[in-house]
Amino acid sequence: MSESAGFSEAEKAALAERAEELRAQRGGKKKAEALQDLLERIEAMPEQDRAIAVALHQIVGEVAPDLEPRTWYGMPAYARGKDVVVFLQVSSKFGVRYTTLGFNESAALDDGDMWPTSFAVAALTDDVRARIADLVRRAVG
Structure with a gap:
């Protein structure tokens, strides 16, 4: 994947599958909708902001998969229950x-x-990627 191009077609397909899995779970429809909203907002960002948002999404998925993706004030965020732990405020x-x-x-x-x-x-x-991964890892304890 090109860092500035956003999600690759394979990543988009995997994310769509994950959204379907969430919908199948009890109470998962809301989580799936939150994930879909987050991905749509990331895709709509200008290239530099999108690259950072995609990287954060990938990092959180790797080091803190228990955090739930969502938007917060229209920006990418990752929460534990109702509490947002980490978020972006994009420059654009x-x-x-x-x-x-x-x-x-x-x-x-x-x-x-x-x-x-x-x-x-x-x-x-x-x-920067390594520092973000370390901060997210520390943030979730």
């Missing part, structure tokens, strides 16, 4: 120079008396 929506990766109070990032809860993402590199 807010007309700012960088996308922000954010973590809510339910994220287990506490570190003494002060710690960051949001991170500017100006470019998607291997190092």
